[in-house]
Structures are given as structure tokens and as C-alpha cells.
Amino acid sequence: xxxxxxxxxxxxxxxxxxxxxxxxxxxxxxxxxxxxxxxxxxxxxxxxxxxxxxxxxxxxxxxxxxxxxxxxxxxxxxxxxxxxxxxxxxxxxxxxxxxxxxxxxxxxxxxxxxxxxxxxxxxxxxxxxxxxxxxxxxxxxxxxxxxxxxxxxxxxxxxxxxxxxxxxxxxxxxxxxxxxxxxxxxxxxxxxxxxxxxxxxxxxxxxxxxxxxxxxxxxxxxxxxxxxxxxxxxxxxxxxxxxxxxxxxxxxxxxxxxxxxxxxxxxxxxxxxxxxxxxxxxxxxxxxxxxxxxxxxxxxxxxxxxxxxxx
Amino acid sequence: xxxxxxxxxxxxxxxxxxxxxxxxxxxxxxxxxxxxxxxxxxxxxxxxxxxxxxxxxxxxxxxxxxxxxxxxxxxxxxxxxxxxxxxxxxxxxxxxxxxxxxxxxxxxxxxxxxxxxxxxxxxxxxxxxxxxxxxxxxxxxxxxxxxxxx
Numbered sequence: 001x002x003x004x005x006x007x008x009x010x011x012x013x014x015x016x017x018x019x020x021x022x023x024x025x026x027x028x029x030x031x032x033x034x035x036x037x038x039x040x041x042x043x044x045x046x047x048x049x050x051x052x053x054x055x056x057x058x059x060x061x062x063x064x065x066x067x068x069x070x071x072x073x074x075x076x077x078x079x080x081x082x083x084x085x086x087x088x089x090x091x092x093x094x095x096x097x098x099x100x101x102x103x104x105x106x107x108x109x110x111x112x113x114x115x116x117x118x119x120x121x122x123x124x125x126x127x128x129x130x131x132x133x134x135x136x137x138x139x140x141x142x143x144x145x146x147x148x149x150x151x152x153x154x155x156x157x158x159x160x161x162x163x164x165x166x167x168x169x170x171x172x173x174x175x176x177x178x179x180x181x182x183x184x185x186x187x188x189x190x191x192x193x194x195x196x197x198x199x200x201x202x203x204x205x206x207x208x209x210x211x212x213x214x215x216x217x218x219x220x221x222x223x224x225x226x227x228x229x230x231x232x233x234x235x236x237x238x239x240x241x242x243x244x245x246x247x248x249x250x251x252x253x254x255x256x257x258x259x260x261x262x263x264x265x266x267x268x269x270x271x272x273x274x275x276x277x278x279x280x281x282x283x284x285x286x287x288x289x290x291x292x293x294x295x296x297x298x299x300x301x302x303x304x305x306x307x308x309x310x311x
Numbered sequence: 312x313x314x315x316x317x318x319x320x321x322x323x324x325x326x327x328x329x330x331x332x333x334x335x336x337x338x339x340x341x342x343x344x345x346x347x348x349x350x351x352x353x354x355x356x357x358x359x360x361x362x363x364x365x366x367x368x369x370x371x372x373x374x375x376x377x378x379x380x381x382x383x384x385x386x387x388x389x390x391x392x393x394x395x396x397x398x399x400x401x402x403x404x405x406x407x408x409x410x411x412x413x414x415x416x417x418x419x420x421x422x423x424x425x426x427x428x429x430x431x432x433x434x435x436x437x438x439x440x441x442x443x444x445x446x447x448x449x450x451x452x453x454x455x456x457x458x459x460x461x
Contacts, residue, residue, distance in 0.1 A: 265428060
């Protein structure tokens with residue numbers, strides 16, 4: 001059985017990708033940003049997931065306004081980096097996991113989440129920047145397979161925070177019904193507060209961001225009740241991307257362990273937020289039968305041992 | 312048909328790219344999308360008015376594009392991720408566009424960002440109804456605040 005072992009939240013600011021690609025990581029401005037991900041890269045190197053499900057949004061790269069799918073699941077064998085106007089980013093082609101992706105599609109659609117299936121797609125900085133921040137800059141290939149899940153947060157309305165959270169739960173159920181023993185990490189990307197359009201551009205709301213991270217860790221259900229207008233008002237018109245973090249959170253246990261957090265302002269026009277949340281092996285189904293809960297307890301114990309081993 | 316009022320119209324300095332604006336601005340955004348190709352960028356720069364004839368645009372939209380009135384493009388249905396491609400075609404950085412949209416110099420805009428960005432205080436609401444931020448997402452105070460390991 002496959003498992004979701006942890007969730008990662010990370011901003012996906014395009015200028016971070018440009019700083020990497022143009023060797024600016026040692027400049028003081030950028031060093032401040034990248035230094036916040038050094039421990040995360042170590043954590044990822046220890047965690048060694050088989051698959052990463054990366055929830056992100058496309059920025060007028062793969063999808064124009066000809067088609068605007070709300071949730072688009074990448075089921076292809078590979079996803080080339082998109083040319084966003086300066087040539088494709090010099091990162092390895094992203095290798096998919098078509099079997100698990102197809103399994104997730106089959107499961108969540110029957111759970112009433114009507115995903116769009118994408119069998120050919122280029123991926124932009126929304127996906128590749130968080131990959132670099134957590135996996136570094138591998139030359140030839142990424143260390144794990146990736147299933148992209150593109151969410152429309154460009155055209156209003158995006159899916160609600162609650163919808164995102166529930167989709168995360170459906171994805172978890174799908175992953176846990178996959179027969180192969182895969183260790184899966186799920187990424188929620190975008191945000192935190194930023195507005196890049198109109199006369200109010202440049203808006204940052206650090207207090208709101210910190211509250212968001214606190215609740216993401218401890219009380220995510222509170223976040224599922226935030227209406228869209230509040231995201232846009234408090235975290236900026238483009239800050240509404242933060243709903244994508246709730247897909248990641250929904251795929252985790254109700255109680256998680258926050259193992260790392262980083263926050264800095266600014267990267268270009270945006271507040272950079274990052275968090276790592278680990279599952280502690282609670283059973284997915286709370287109302288398991290007696291026999292099942294014994295099994296679950298045994299599994300929990302073995303996972304606790306294993307996760308201690310990875311620290 | 313006049314635009315229907317929305318709760319987010321109360322947010323100052325913000326044009327929300329909603330389904331209605333998306334419908335209205337299809338031509339602007341597809342024009343901007345076409346600038347992803349070098350040959351199109353060259354054709355546009357060679358004769359802007361002629362190039363724009365290929366897209367369904369109102370006179371107001373065409374005028375906003377030719378005058379590089381970025382806020383007006385947003386108001387008429389352009390989306391920032393698309394209009395940024397026009398800025399790039401002109402050889403401008405994104406922060407140049409941001410400065411133009413906010414009516415400040417690029418230097419002042421950069422300083423504002425380095426100083427922590429535009430404050431939310433005084434920028435929540437046109438009507439002033441939301442001065443006391445909806446702080447219901449507030450959590451218990453944390454003992455530590457920035458990067459750390461537990």
C-alpha cells in the first residue's frame with residue numbers, strides 16, 4: 001500500500017527560478033531566501049520519497065484562456081519545462097508516475113471530484129521552483145517521480161478552500177488504495193501574501209501569513225472556512241493561490257508534526273512561506289473495526305520507529 | 312450588460328480577473344499569449360496597430376494596449392500573467408510593470424518591497440467597512456516566529 005508520509009508547503013516565486021538559473025544564489029538578497037531551504041533539502045534527502053504530488057498553478061504557460069480547468073491532473077510519463085518567454089528553465093524533464101496518476105484519477109472522480117486528465121503538458125515555474133527549493137539543482141534527473149496537479153487560481157473563482165481540503169482527503173484515500181508500497185510526499189505551492197496586479201500591487205500581510213501557517217499546522221479546518229474575498233483582501237489578489245496549500249493539508253493526518261518552517265519578505269513581489277508537516281501514522285479511517293484498529297496500531301508503531309530513524 | 316457588483320469590488324486598487332472579465336478580455340489575453348513566439352513579437356513591434364487587427368478587441372481595449380495602460384487593460388479583462396508578456400516584449404522587468412501600475416518609480420517600488428511591502432493597513436476596503444481586519448483566522452500566539460526546527 002502506498003502512503004502519504006509528509007506535506008510540503010512552498011512559495012513558487014518565478015524570480016527564485018531566475019536567481020537559480022542566473023547563478024545569483026550567493027547575492028545577499030537571494031541568500032536570505034535560499035538559506036531558508038537548506039534544512040529542507042537535507043530533510044528531503046533523508047526522506048527520499050518515491051513520488052511527489054505537486055499541487056501548483058500554471059501561469060499562462062500550458063493553459064491560456066482557451067481552456068481553464070479547475071483541477072488538472074498530469075497523467076503523462078513526462079512533463080517538459082515550459083518556455084515562459086526566456087527559453088525553458090534549465091532543469092531536468094519531470095518524470096511522471098502514470099500508473100499512480102491514473103489510479104488517483106479513477107478513485108477521486110468516483111469520489112465526485114471531476115478532475116481534468118492531462119496526458120500532454122508542459123510545466124512552468126509554479127512546479128519547477130518548489131522542486132529546486134526542495135531537491136536542489138540536479139543536472140540529469142530529479143530524484144523522484146512527480147504527479148503534477150494544476151489548479152486554476154488565475155481566473156476567479158478558484159475552487160474554495162474547503163473543496164481543496166476535501167480533494168486532499170480524496171487523494172489520500174486514492175494513494176492508500178494503491179497496491180505498491182510507495183512513499184509519497186505532497187506539495188502545496190504558491191503564495192504567501194502578494195499582489196502583483198493593479199494600483200495595490202506590492203501588498204504584503206505578514207501577520208495574516210503567520211496566522212495561516214499556524215492554522216495550517218494546528219487547525220486547518222479553520223482555514224477551510226475563509227471566504228475568497230478575505231484571501232484577496234488580506235493576502236492580495238494573487239495571494240488567493242494559498243487555497244492550494246489546503247489540498248496538501250487535506251491529504252495529511254488531522255494532527256501532524258510541524259518539523260520546519262521558514263518565512264521571509266520579500267522575494268521580488270512576494271512573501272516567501274515554507275512549511276514541512278509530517279504524518280505520524282494515524283490510520284486514515286478513524287472508525288475502523290476492532291481488528292482493523294489493532295492492525296492500524298501496529299502500523300502506527302512501526303511507522304513511528306521508521307520516522308524516528310529518518311530524523 | 313453592466314458589470315454586476317461583487318463583494319470584492321470593495322477591495323481598493325484591485326481588478327479581480329473573474330469569469331466576466333475573462334469573457335470580456337479574451338482578445339487581450341490571447342493577443343498577449345501570442346507574444347510567447349518570437350516571430351509574433353517581431354510582427355507586433357514592426358506594426359502594432361496592424362498586428363492587433365488579428366484579435367477581437369474593442370476600441371478601448373486596443374487603445375489601452377497601444378498606450379501601455381496596464382491598469383486599464385486589467386479593468387477591461389486583461390490578466391496580469393498575460394499582460395506581463397506584453398511588458399516582457401517591451402523589454403521591461405516585472406517590477407517595472409508593478410511600478411507603472413502603482414504610479415511609483417521603479418526605485419521607490421523596490422524600496423517599498425525591501426521595506427516589507429505595501430502595508431495592509433489602510434488598504435483593505437474602499438468603503439472602510441473592514442478596518443478591523445477579519446482576524447478570525449487568528450491562532451494562539453506562538454513562542455517562536457521565524458525559521459526554526461522543532
